[in-house]
Amino acid sequence: MVRQRSAKPPLAGSIPAVASIPVPPHFNFAATVVSHGWYLLAPFRWVRDEQTLHRPEILSGKAVELRISFGGNALRVEGADESEELRHKLGRMFQLGIDTGEFVALSRNSPAHAWVESSGFGRLLCGATLFEDVVKIITTTNTMWRQTMRMTELIVEKCGRKTKSATAFPTPEDVARFSPDELQEDCRLGYRAKTIHALASGIADGSIDMHALSDPAQSTEELFRSYRELPGIGPYGAAHLLAMDGRHDFIAVDTEFRRFVRERYHGGRAVSDRTMLRRYAKWGRWKYLAYWSELWESVAAGLEPDVDRVQAQKDE
DNA sequence: GTCCAGGTCGCGC
């Protein structure tokens, strides 16, 4: 055996690397992937027919291509060996460290949310790093979903580390090598180019400390204020980032939220933000998830035309 | 041409 191996050594990489990552209670893979629009943004690629999420990722400083699916009781990750770094990155991507039990329990008491438990709704797909999610949130502001997808695609393409056939999401250093003008011109970022460049270079030069900013020891209110210090992040972005930490106390009020509540509960008539928010007060620290679940279900049921997503699906 | 989209920022009061 030894002789055989030394006579004909396996090519490096010829043994397919596979990692298995355990998941918490109430976890549902597909429901988490399509929980919101992130799965449509580069470098994620969701192959629905195969129930596999493709994702180029940097591990040990090297870009590799991951194929993530669900088998048995764990995430099955092809393309990587098990490592702390992999567990950490996938833990953030799938919110594996978040206990959604209380939300599930609350949803049992609401007829409109009775579907939550069996569907596995409750976790939001995230980027591998806070930086990635901040950049993506900035590209969602004051624009249309179609343009968000394009901006993200171009950022990845221009700045990210390449494998043979895919490109990983860039690090702050990868983005900061380019000038704001170059980012604007090549990634069609508009005025966001300055913001994204300031974010990337701030992290790269140490003036923005993402680790300290996102310290989970902070109260939710403190964390909200921390996120708001980031360039390009206002109340909407901060609430979205909190949700990615599994903290749903604040609803990200945007045109989508206003439209949904107006149409669903007020017969299309305009009402104040305060009135809209009051509807979700009873959900305590699960407000955003309660709202998002209502929107998600209505889109899934085809009751709510979500033009951007529908359009995106057509392009697949 | 005009308006505006999963907002944010800086300004003036």
Next chain:
DNA sequence: GCGCGACATGGA
């Protein structure tokens, strides 16, 4: 603290 316009881009 609150209202308001500017901000790049591209679709409606």
